[in-house]
Amino acid sequence: MAITVYNITKESHEGPNNFMCFRGVSVLSNPYTDIKDRKTKAMFVVKDREEAIKMYSLYFDKMYGNNIEFTNEVDRIYEKYKNGEDVYLGCYCAPKHCHCDVIKEKLQKRLIKEKIKNLKKDE
Numbered sequence: 096m097a098i099t100v101y102n103i104t105k106e107s108h109e110g111p112n113n114f115m116c117f118r119g120v121s122v123l124s125n126p127y128t129d130i131k132d133r134k135t136k137a138m139f140v141v142k143d144r145e146e147a148i149k150m151y152s153l154y155f156d157k158m159y160g161n162n163i164e165f166t167n168e169v170d171r172i173y174e175k176y177k178n179g180e181d182v183y184l185g186c187y188c189a190p191k192h193c194h195c196d197v198i199k200e201k202l203q204k205r206l207i208k209e210k211i212k213n214l215k216k217d218e
Contacts, residue, residue: 096179098202100186100195108183112175114168116195117186122164125151125194144192151194155201173202177209 118136128137
């Protein structure tokens with residue numbers, strides 16, 4: 096089981112575990128961008144890519160549990176991953192660091208925490 100972040104212009108992954116996470120398509124898209132020289136679908140412009148990613152992490156934490164559509168999509172991806180299926184997160188940024196890496200990290204941490212909790216229950 097793995098979560099792979101990939102660039103949709105360079106790779107293709109078919110199937111039910113392929114989730115598009117870019118702006119204009121997904122509730123999981125990043126509303127923050129560092130692109131200043133052209134119009135994007137982002138709501139907020141920040142100084143650089145790392146700030147956009149940091150802001151997305153905060154945004155993710157705020158949206159999860161408070162926005163039903165966002166929460167449902169995260170949970171749908173998580174269930175596939177938790178059940179041992181490979182999951183693919185598609186965006187335009189990879190292999191550059193991007194908000195999909197935040198999603199991947201948060202899902203991985205969630206699974207680890209859940210496994211630890213279950214181990215403690217069994218003691």
